[in-house]
Every structure is written in C-alpha cells, then in structure tokens.
Amino acid sequence: MSDFVSKEKLQKWAPLLVLIALICVFTFANSNFFSVRNFARIGIASAPALMIAVGVTYIIIMGSIDLSMEGAVAVSAVLFATLFIAMGGSLASWAWLALPLTLMIGGLFGLLNGLVHVKLKIPSFMASLSMGFVGIGLSLLITGGDRIRVEDPLFRSLLTERYLGFPLMVHCALVALLVGWFIQSYTKIGRNFYAVGGGEDLAHASGLNVKKVRVLGFMIAGAFYALGSLFAVAQIGIAETATGYNLMFVSITSVVVGGTALWGGNGGVWNSLIGVLIVNVINNGMIVIGLPRYLQDGVLGVLVIVAVVLSTDRKSLAFVK
Amino acid sequence: MTLEKLKKHFPWITLVILVVLVGIMDPSFLSPTNLIRLAADISTLFIMALGMTFVIYIGGIDLSAQSVANMTTVIATLMLPILGVGAALFCIVVGFGFGFVSGFVSTKLKVPSFISTLAVGGIALSVGQYASGQRALYMDAEMRDQAFGWLVGSTAGIPHELIIALVLLALAYFVERRMTIGRALKAIGAGELAAVASGLQVDRFKMFAFALSGAFAAIAGLMFAVKLSGGSPVIANGFLLPAIVAVLVGGTPLTGGVGGVLNTFIGAMIVAVIRTSMLYLEIKATDQQIFFGIVLIAAIALTIDRSKMKTVK
Incomplete structure (x- = not known):
C-alpha cells in the first residue's frame, strides 16, 4: 500500500467507507433510495438513536457499559409529557420549561445510575440493567400503562417543519452531536473519559478521581438519553413506557459498528454518528428494496457482523470477550 | 469464619433471607407444595440461564438465547410429526449449531460477544419467522403426549420439569467440575492470556x-413448545433479561472465572422468590417492575464477591 493511504488511516476511515459502500449498494438496487426524501426518513429514524448512542459512547469509552437507556428514555418521555401538559401543553406558554426540566430529569436518573454503580461497587452492566428495570417501572407507575398524547403543533414542528429538506429534529440532533463532540474533545471531563478507559490504574495513580469521572459520565449520558426521548416523543406524538423500546440494542450496536471498542479508551461521538447511520441505512435500505419483513432481522445481523469485521481495528487485540 | 470466607456463601444466604422474609409476611408461602411449584415455574428460565452461565463464566455474554428458544419452539412443532421424539435431538443440534456460529464469529472474527450473539439472535429470529410463516403453530395433542408426555406431569408431587431441570444442572455441574473443558473454561475466565500462554486451545x-x-x-425452547403445545417466533420473549439476571444474581459476574452453574441455580431461585413474593405482598401490576429493579440492586449488592475484581467497570 502506498504511503499516502497508510493502514492506520484506512482503519480510521473504515466505518465511513462501509457506510458509503452500503449507500452505493442500496442505490444500485433501487434508485429511489438515493433521494432527499428518503435521506430525511433515515434522518428522522436516526435522531433519537443518535442521542442515545452519543450518551452511551462516553460510558463505553470509559470501558463501562450502560444498559439503562430504555428505562431512562421511558421515564424522561413520560415525565416530559406529564409536565408539558400540566404547565399548559404548548411551547408558546410556560410549558417550554418542560424541555430543560426533562434534560435535568435524565441527568438525575443517570446520576442515580452512576451512584448505584460506583457507591455500591456493582459492575455497570448489572447496575444499569437493574436501573433500567427501575426506569421502566417508574414510567409504568406514572402512566399506569396508558399513553400520553403530546399534540402541541409547535412541539411537533420538530418533525413537521423542514429546512433544506430535513425536519427540524435532524438539525437539532446534529447541533447536539456538536455539543457532544465539544464535551468529548474540549473539556476536562471528556479527556478524563479516555484516561479512565485507557487504563484505570494509571489514571488513578496519576491522581484522577476515577469515581467522580464515572458518576459524571453516567450523568451526562442520562441528559443525552433525555434529549433522545424528546425526539422520540416528537416523532409519534405519544409518550409511553414503550417509547424506549429496542433503543438499547440499536444504540450499542451502532457504537460498536462505528468503531468504538467495547473495552474502552478509543472511538468517539463521530464514530457513533457513522454507526447509527450504518444501522439505519441498512434498516431503511432493506425496506426500500422490498426485502420481506421476516428476513430483515437476520440480514441486519449478518450485515452488522460484516460491518464490525470491516470497520474496527481488531488486529492488535489479543482476545475479544 | 472470616468475612472473606463468608463471601462465597452470600448468594444462598441472600436466598434464605428472602424466603424467610416473605415467609414471615405470609406463612403459606413456606408450604412445600408452594415452594416446589415456585421452583417448577422457573425451570424453563433456569435451563436457559444454565447454558448462559458457561458463556458468562468465560467473560462473554449470550444475547441470542431468547431468539434461539423462540426458533426452537417453531422447529419442534414442525418436526414433531416427522421425527417424533427425535425432534428433541434435532432441536438440540440446531441450538448447538447456532451457539457455535456465535462462538465462531466472536473468537475467530473477533467480534465482541455482545454484538455477535445479538446478530446471530437476529438470524435465529428470521429463521423462526420464516419457518412458522409468521403465525402461531399448534402441536397435535395425541402426537405430543406420545412423544413428549414425559416432559409434563409429575411423579410423587414433583413436577417433571423440575426433575429435568435438576438433571441438566447435575450434567452441567459435571461438565464444569469434572471435565477438562470445565477446568479450561475457568482458566479462560480467570485470565485468557495466561490460558493462551500455557498452551490451551x-x-x-x-x-x-x-x-x-x-x-x-434449545432445550428451554423445547420445553416451552411442549408445555404450551405449540410454537411461535415470539413465545419466549421477555426471558432474556431475567435469565441474565439469574446468572448475575447467583454470583457469576461478567468478569469471568468466578461462580458457576450451582450459583445460577441459586440465582434463578432468587429471581423466582422475588417474582412470587410480589403476588404474596399484593404489589400492583404497575408497581412490580420498579419493585423488581430495586430488590435486584439490593440482591446484587449483597451477592457479588468483589474481592477478586481489581477494578469495578
């Protein structure tokens, strides 16, 4: 290989190449795939998942895992709808306060998650799994199993209002992604995530308060989950316990497909953007080319394996868990 | 006895405490018939968790178990008229094959088991949906009783499902403690690099x-199919997380090398007691999830032995 395209460079851009290849394949199979209309559809489907993926990226960079997102999204969505309606039910009234409040609720849920993990010394897999149950339970408690409709046209404009062919929520999600990138690359806490993931012992030995970093990480992740829940509610205009359904597997798959390693220390939010797009392009593409519904789960599985094999650097690894 | 030595016994101590607590609140909970029924009801979930223990024991995770069980209910229903009792063997071989593919993708292609098993689970789901034509299938009652009548029913008050679960537990225990593979898995879980260095395959x-x-x-799926007399690609939904929880609560942490199948037995019983206690304590349906989650955090905090973990990730 020439010096211009070194192996490391190729590896770094591999996820993007996989995404481009997928777009080419689906466009070749059905030219309707390559249109602003369809890309907007992919964007809408990706927006909530991207927020969840950005949040969990920080946790995965630290070498931990968070499985509480379905619960966190359910709680945030349901509490948002309840507050929003109680305070007037329109963004034009004081009910807009429900938006920042929801982000705080998400942060609070994440904080609790982090405290259970760090203070009770429960591995994040189990702590967050349990907190996920608590979240689902809490949302059931609030709604009694019912759906809450959020019909304010101003709020739904996240979906209905389009600029440059893409709905408002896609633009909002990209802005949030930039904020996520800023946190990751230009703040102390962002650098510390990598320090913890790269080697916890070393980070601890050099005087870093690892526990504090972990708890803060879960808190920031929680705020991003809450943002994702807002997009998810805006999508269908309904907040319910099932709002977070399937987001756990989709988001973690996306993060890994994007090239962030589950053992921590590398990757980032841009990888997660590519990962979310890969997963959603596959999902959308399968529908556009008319693949029968019953085959889609299996094909997604095979393509995800292929994508991970192609897009992550596993050569240097001694073993994989 | 020092605290260090006591830690190993935390899981079953937690179980006893839970049983006694619920027993104090409602003594009828402690009747032998009730306790046996409680154990029998959890047996399918337990069998699934039993298999998963091996994967978690080596520090991996298996998220395909539920989809494989789902697929098996369909295959068992379709194969019953053709193979009779042989359908059981067929199902187990298919399940073994799907597990092997997960293992191959995870070890040879170096895809993390979280993703590889999830993906293989997707394939199993598609196979199940394709084979069933996306609808629920039913077994012929006569054929079912002839081939698999022994799976249901009870002897001397003990349900057969429970007996099968215990036989499988004994088998898994033998594999874990008395066979080379069991020792090898422990070595891998405790330190994979050291295991490689010492020449282990x-x-x-x-x-x-x-x-x-x-x-x-697959065995869990087969038992589902016989119990419910049919198959559908969604029949075992909702079993994946409780099965993982059973393994973890029993004291086999995801770090690997610690715990084992006996722990999973205790873990499954803890899950069963928590679930059943909600009925006895008359907890409303909408409150059950949150109750389960909070008790779970308490149970995990009590049961896991942190002395062998260097850092808690």
Missing part, C-alpha cells in the same frame, strides 16, 4: 461454551 473451548449455551437455550 482457547478458541476451541470458547466456541464450545457458546455452543453449549445454544443447546441449553
């Missing part, structure tokens, strides 16, 4: 652990 053993998990998931 690590990849082969790892793939076998995933395959075993698939086979046990």
Whole structure:
C-alpha cells in the first residue's frame, strides 16, 4: 500500500467507507433510495438513536457499559409529557420549561445510575440493567400503562417543519452531536473519559478521581438519553413506557459498528454518528428494496457482523470477550 | 469464619433471607407444595440461564438465547410429526449449531460477544419467522403426549420439569467440575492470556461454551413448545433479561472465572422468590417492575464477591 493511504488511516476511515459502500449498494438496487426524501426518513429514524448512542459512547469509552437507556428514555418521555401538559401543553406558554426540566430529569436518573454503580461497587452492566428495570417501572407507575398524547403543533414542528429538506429534529440532533463532540474533545471531563478507559490504574495513580469521572459520565449520558426521548416523543406524538423500546440494542450496536471498542479508551461521538447511520441505512435500505419483513432481522445481523469485521481495528487485540 | 470466607456463601444466604422474609409476611408461602411449584415455574428460565452461565463464566455474554428458544419452539412443532421424539435431538443440534456460529464469529472474527450473539439472535429470529410463516403453530395433542408426555406431569408431587431441570444442572455441574473443558473454561475466565500462554486451545473451548449455551437455550425452547403445545417466533420473549439476571444474581459476574452453574441455580431461585413474593405482598401490576429493579440492586449488592475484581467497570 502506498504511503499516502497508510493502514492506520484506512482503519480510521473504515466505518465511513462501509457506510458509503452500503449507500452505493442500496442505490444500485433501487434508485429511489438515493433521494432527499428518503435521506430525511433515515434522518428522522436516526435522531433519537443518535442521542442515545452519543450518551452511551462516553460510558463505553470509559470501558463501562450502560444498559439503562430504555428505562431512562421511558421515564424522561413520560415525565416530559406529564409536565408539558400540566404547565399548559404548548411551547408558546410556560410549558417550554418542560424541555430543560426533562434534560435535568435524565441527568438525575443517570446520576442515580452512576451512584448505584460506583457507591455500591456493582459492575455497570448489572447496575444499569437493574436501573433500567427501575426506569421502566417508574414510567409504568406514572402512566399506569396508558399513553400520553403530546399534540402541541409547535412541539411537533420538530418533525413537521423542514429546512433544506430535513425536519427540524435532524438539525437539532446534529447541533447536539456538536455539543457532544465539544464535551468529548474540549473539556476536562471528556479527556478524563479516555484516561479512565485507557487504563484505570494509571489514571488513578496519576491522581484522577476515577469515581467522580464515572458518576459524571453516567450523568451526562442520562441528559443525552433525555434529549433522545424528546425526539422520540416528537416523532409519534405519544409518550409511553414503550417509547424506549429496542433503543438499547440499536444504540450499542451502532457504537460498536462505528468503531468504538467495547473495552474502552478509543472511538468517539463521530464514530457513533457513522454507526447509527450504518444501522439505519441498512434498516431503511432493506425496506426500500422490498426485502420481506421476516428476513430483515437476520440480514441486519449478518450485515452488522460484516460491518464490525470491516470497520474496527481488531488486529492488535489479543482476545475479544 | 472470616468475612472473606463468608463471601462465597452470600448468594444462598441472600436466598434464605428472602424466603424467610416473605415467609414471615405470609406463612403459606413456606408450604412445600408452594415452594416446589415456585421452583417448577422457573425451570424453563433456569435451563436457559444454565447454558448462559458457561458463556458468562468465560467473560462473554449470550444475547441470542431468547431468539434461539423462540426458533426452537417453531422447529419442534414442525418436526414433531416427522421425527417424533427425535425432534428433541434435532432441536438440540440446531441450538448447538447456532451457539457455535456465535462462538465462531466472536473468537475467530473477533467480534465482541455482545454484538455477535445479538446478530446471530437476529438470524435465529428470521429463521423462526420464516419457518412458522409468521403465525402461531399448534402441536397435535395425541402426537405430543406420545412423544413428549414425559416432559409434563409429575411423579410423587414433583413436577417433571423440575426433575429435568435438576438433571441438566447435575450434567452441567459435571461438565464444569469434572471435565477438562470445565477446568479450561475457568482458566479462560480467570485470565485468557495466561490460558493462551500455557498452551490451551482457547478458541476451541470458547466456541464450545457458546455452543453449549445454544443447546441449553434449545432445550428451554423445547420445553416451552411442549408445555404450551405449540410454537411461535415470539413465545419466549421477555426471558432474556431475567435469565441474565439469574446468572448475575447467583454470583457469576461478567468478569469471568468466578461462580458457576450451582450459583445460577441459586440465582434463578432468587429471581423466582422475588417474582412470587410480589403476588404474596399484593404489589400492583404497575408497581412490580420498579419493585423488581430495586430488590435486584439490593440482591446484587449483597451477592457479588468483589474481592477478586481489581477494578469495578
């Protein structure tokens, strides 16, 4: 290989190449795939998942895992709808306060998650799994199993209002992604995530308060989950316990497909953007080319394996868990 | 006895405390018939968790178990008229095969088991949906009783499902403690690099652990199919997380090398007691999830032995 395209460079851009290849394949199979209309559809489907993926990226960079997102999204969505309606039910009234409040609720849920993990010394897999149950339970408690409709046209404009062919929520999600990138690359806490993931012992030995970093990480992740829940509610205009359904597997798959390693220390939010797009392009593409519904789960599985094999650097690894 | 030595016994102590607590609140909970029924009700979930224990024991995770069980209910229903009792063997072989594929993708292609098993689960789901024509299938009652009548029913007050679960537990225990593979899996879980360095065929053993998990998931699916007299690609939904929880609560942490199948037995019983206690304590349906979550955090905090973990990730 020439010096211009070194192996490391190729590896770094591999996820993007996989995404481009997928777009080419689906466009070749059905030219309707390559249109602003369809890309907007992919964007809408990706927006909530991207927020969840950005949040969990920080946790995965630290070498931990968070499985509480379905619960966190359910709680945030349901509490948002309840507050929003109680305070007037329109963004034009004081009910807009429900938006920042929801982000705080998400942060609070994440904080609790982090405290259970760090203070009770429960591995994040189990702590967050349990907190996920608590979240689902809490949302059931609030709604009694019912759906809450959020019909304010101003709020739904996240979906209905389009600029440059893409709905408002896609633009909002990209802005949030930039904020996520800023946190990751230009703040102390962002650098510390990598320090913890790269080697916890070393980070601890050099005087870093690892526990504090972990708890803060879960808190920031929680705020991003809450943002994702807002997009998810805006999508269908309904907040319910099932709002977070399937987001756990989709988001973690996306993060890994994007090239962030589950053992921590590398990757980032841009990888997660590519990962979310890969997963959603596959999902959308399968529908556009008319693949029968019953085959889609299996094909997604095979393509995800292929994508991970192609897009992550596993050569240097001694073993994989 | 020092606290260090006591830690190993935390899981079953937690179980006893839970049983006694619920017993104090409602003595009828402690009647033998009730306790046996409680154990029998959890047996399918337990069998799934049993297989998963091998994968978690080596530090991996198996998220395909539920989909493999789902697929098996369909295959068992379709194969019953053709193979009779042989359908059972067929199902187990298919489950073993799916597990093996997960293991192959995870070890040879170096895809993390979280993703590889999830993906293989997707394939199993598609196979199940395709084979069933996306609808629920039913077994012919006569054929079912002839071939698998022994799976249901009870002897001397003990349900057969419970007996089968215990036989499988004994089998898994034998594999874990008395066979080379069991020792090898422990070595891999405790330190994979050291296991490689000492010349162990690590990849082969790892793939076998995933395959075993698939086979046990298939047995769980088979029992579902017989109990419910039919199959559908969604029949076992909602079993994945409780099965993982059973393994973890029993004291086999995801770090690997610690715990084992006996722990999973205790873990499954803890899950069963928590679930049943909600009925006895008359907790409303909408409150059950949150109750389960909070008790779970308490149970995990009590049961896991942190002395062998260097850092808590």
